[in-house]
Structure formats: structure tokens, C-alpha cells
Amino acid sequence: MKADTGASFRRGLRDTVALLPPLWVFGLVYGALAVQVGLSPWLAILSSLLIVSGSAQLAMVGLLPFGAGPVIVATTGLALRHIPMSMTLSSLIGRQPWWRRFHLAWVLVDESYGLTINAAERQVPDLAAYKTAADLTLYSNWLVTTALGALFGTSLDPVRLGLEAVIPLVFAGLAAALLKGPRRWAAAALAVLTTFGAVLWLPPAWQVTSSALVAAVVASALPGKP
């Protein structure tokens, strides 16, 4: 392992630890909800193993009583945001062998994406190693907490415990760390406005992807320097 690679990997591990407590909450809540809507514990764990997306998994268990159609439409709407994320990551990591691109895509979750974008801003030399460390940490904790929630958390109520705001606050933190330059500030302000519009006029599954894409397109079209 090259010195840059090892240092980047260790930095990825270190940076990810700060995001683990909210992830534990999310994993426990997901595991508990999945069992509460009728999935067996092993299916709840299988879903975290294969899908690796908290928002898609929560949408899936929320819509499960309405059948497969609404689940597929909702998760497709949520998944579309991964396309520009994949584009960004591909341009950042440079040439990589297929197996590495495959595992970096497997755990292309909002948290590891945000950490990697921040790492790129801080000139971390090996972003693929950095993201691999973040992915391993997030993925293993996601699986363990899903299993714990599915097996022991059937009476867990995130709203009563005051846990509902933790995950969105992590996203707010990841956004705040990236706020440099007028164009990004404009993108943030536009994203708040487009979220209001999306909430008023679009079904829940399409709100995030649509508001982010519209805000980014408008902000990128603004004149002036970054």
C-alpha cells in the first residue's frame, strides 16, 4: 500500500467515525420499521445488504402495503440522484480497475459521497482509498444496526425518542462544509426554494431529486465566477 493510499484510507476511517451515531439511529429505526410492516428480520438485513440506501429502504417499507408498483416508482425517483453523484465521483477518482469502480458504486451513499467531496476540497491524495474506508465503515455499521433494529427494536419509535431530525441534520452539516463561493451559496438558497415548490406540487418520492437537480441547473447557469 502506497503512503498516500494508507494515509488517505486512515483519514477516511477517522472522518467517518463522526457520522456513525446518526447512522446507528437510522439503521436501528429502519430495522425496527421493516419488521413492523411485516418483513422478516432476515429480509430486513438482506435489504440493507443489497440496497444500501436508507432513503430507498424506508420508502420501500413505507409503501410495501400498497404493492410493488408504488415501491418501484418511489425508489426510482430517489435513485435518480445517484446519476450525477456517479458522474462527480467518476471524474474525481480518475482511472480505476473495474472491481474498484464496482465497490465504490455499491456503497455510493449520501454520507460517503459528501465525505469524499469534502476530502477532494481538502486535497486528500487518494480519493478512492478514502471513500473505500468510508464505505467499509458505513456499510458494516449499517448492516449491524439494521440487524439489531430488526431483532430487538420492534417497539422503537423515532419521533417519541426525538431521533427524527438527526439524519437531516447530518445532511445539513455536509452541505454547510461545502459552502464556499457565491455559486454554491446560490445553489443552497435555490435548493431551499425548490424544496418548497417540490413539497407543494410533487409526490414525496420525486421531491428531493427534482429540487436538487433544478437548483443545481439554475445555479450552474448563473453568470460570474465560482
Next chain:
Amino acid sequence: MSSSFLIVVVAAITFASRISFLVRRHTRPPNSRFLEVFPVALFVSLAANELLAPAGDLAVTPNLAAAAGAVLGAVLFRRAILGVVATGVALYWLARLLS
């Protein structure tokens, strides 16, 4: 459709979107301005959507105090992630206790 098959379908949809630009060995960004602002727009949208409309519709909940706390935390702690989360959680609990 069985639940296990549905899980495989959702996993396939999610992975297809994630691998879309990573299939090729290397992609040159077609629009660097867009890629520069997309992460901020995405994370603000994720946060705003869940804080302003936790159930899909606009609602006055303690989450609004959490959103205000996130903004305050970003100012007080120079946009440090933990500062944003901690201040947001603190204001969320304050709003719950006062309501």
C-alpha cells in the same frame, strides 16, 4: 411479487443509477459548473425536505427549530459538520420541551 424479489428489484434500480457513470474507466465531467454545485444542492434538498416536510407535506414541527439550529450551528462553528448537528439537535429538543 414476493418481498425478497422486490428487494432484488429495488437493489438493481439503485445500483444501476450508482454505476451509471462508473461503468466507464474514467469520465471527464461534461459540465464542471453543474458538478461543482450539485452536491450542495443535493444535501440542502435532503435536509430541507426532511426538516420542512417530514411526512411529505409542509408541517410545523420541532424539525423547524432543528433547521434553524443547523443554520445557527453553521455560523457559530464555521460550517463544521458536528457543530451543525449538535446545535440543530439542541434547538430541536428546546422546541419539544417548550411546545
